[in-house]
Amino acid sequence: xxxxxxxxxxxVTSRALAxxxxxxxxxxxxxxxxxxxxAELPVPTAHRLVGELVAWxxxxxxxxxxxxxxRRLWDIGLLAPVQSGLRQIASPYLHDxxxxxxxxxxxxxxxxxxxLYVDRLSGHASVPVVSTIGSRLPLHATAVGKVLLxxxxxxxxxxxxxxxxxxxxxTISQPGALSxxxxxxxxxxxxxxxxxxxxxxxxxAVPIRAGGEVVAALGVVVPSLDRDQARLVSALQVAARxxxxxxxxxxxx
Numbered sequence: 172x173x174x175x176x177x178x179x180x181x182x183v184t185s186r187a188l189a190x191x192x193x194x195x196x197x198x199x200x201x202x203x204x205x206x207x208x209x210a211e212l213p214v215p216t217a218h219r220l221v222g223e224l225v226a227w228x229x230x231x232x233x234x235x236x237x238x239x240x241x242r243r244l245w246d247i248g249l250l251a252p253v254q255s256g257l258r259q260i261a262s263p264y265l266h267d268x269x270x271x272x273x274x275x276x277x278x279x280x281x282x283x284x285x286x287l288y289v290d291r292l293s294g295h296a297s298v299p300v301v302s303t304i305g306s307r308l309p310l311h312a313t314a315v316g317k318v319l320l321x322x323x324x325x326x327x328x329x330x331x332x333x334x335x336x337x338x339x340x341x342t343i344s345q346p347g348a349l350s351x352x353x354x355x356x357x358x359x360x361x362x363x364x365x366x367x368x369x370x371x372x373x374x375x376a377v378p379i380r381a382g383g384e385v386v387a388a389l390g391v392v393v394p395s396l397d398r399d400q401a402r403l404v405s406a407l408q409v410a411a412r413x414x415x416x417x418x419x420x421x422x423x424x
Contacts, residue, residue, distance in 0.1 A: 186212055187220050191229065191244070200237040245305065257387060258290045260417045261379075264410040265292055265389075271406050274391040275300050277376070279315040281323060282307055284330050286316035289387070298394050299369045308368065311335055311349055312342050314376035315388035317362035321353040322378060322385040328353075341366040361404050363396060375400060377407040381418035389414065 193201060193209035201209065207217035221238060224230040228243030261278050269276050275294035279286050285307035293300070302308060310316035310323075310331050320331060335344040343349045356362045361377045368374070376390030389411045391403055 183220070186210070186216065187224065190217060190220055190224065191240075194240055200233065200239050202237055206238060248305070257414075257418065261290065261387075261389075261414045264413050265290060268389070268391070268406055268410045269294070272391055272393075272403060274298075274393045274403070277302060277315050277374075277390045277392065278387060279313075279319070279376075279390070280387045281310070281316075281319040281327070284310060284327060284334075286310050286313055286319055286388075288315075294392065298372045298392055300372060300392050301369050309336060309338065311344075312338050312364065312367045313390075314362045314364045314374035315390040317353065317356055317364070318376045318378050318388040318390075319385065321356040321362065338368055339366055339370055341370075343367065361407070363400070365396065375403050375407065377404065377411045379411045379418070380415045386418060387414075 189210035189212065190206055193206050198205075198209070203218055203221060204214060206212075206221060207214045210217060212220075221230060225232055225238070225241070228241045230238050230244075231241040232238055257278065257280070265276050265278060269292045273295040275298065276292040277288055278290040279288050281287070286309070288302045288304055288306050288308070291302060291304050302313075308316065310320040320328060323331075332346045332349065335346065335349065336342070337344040343352060352362075361375060363376075364374045366372060371394065372392050373394065373396045374390050374392045375396060376388045378385040379387040379389055389407055391407065393399065393403070396403070
């Protein structure tokens, strides 16, 4: 992606959106040069647009001179129906679940071929957790992701099965093995992972249903599932049913 870009004739809006789209899970902090390259814009154009985005609050500049997503953009994102409505409904249930388990609690929805973490409460146990509110992680390597993948349309499953990245040595990266596990998820109505996203972390998750459809997933992250899996599944299912009864239907505007 070079500086004299194919975006030169594009509108100002499309150029500004290209700058915002330059950020992703692996590129949270970018220099101006990196932003220009990833957005396929000349550096002077990127400099002007970045300055406007910083002034508005969509981007922020760190002390080291890198650029990061600004708070104002995140605040606006929280107004989306999935984030605002679901988080508000689920919040008391997440706190009850946290109180019962003292584990890290996740509320997530599917965003294309990734799992989007809508809310998160940090647990007491020292467990490596890579998720943050607003982060997007692979569907096949997380318990909440597996729940959502098991109930996703066939075209989404095909896209995910075509790129099963191995994140740790325990990540299930064979399509046949994952397919069998998803069958089990649909049968048991919960999913688990054992160190598939990060070493030292296990997770279990259940679906949240509204209007007969799986609209989200609720999960916890713990050091081990050896003794507490049944108890955690039971607590999650109680909370998920409560959330599902409060959601008016499929999460659309």
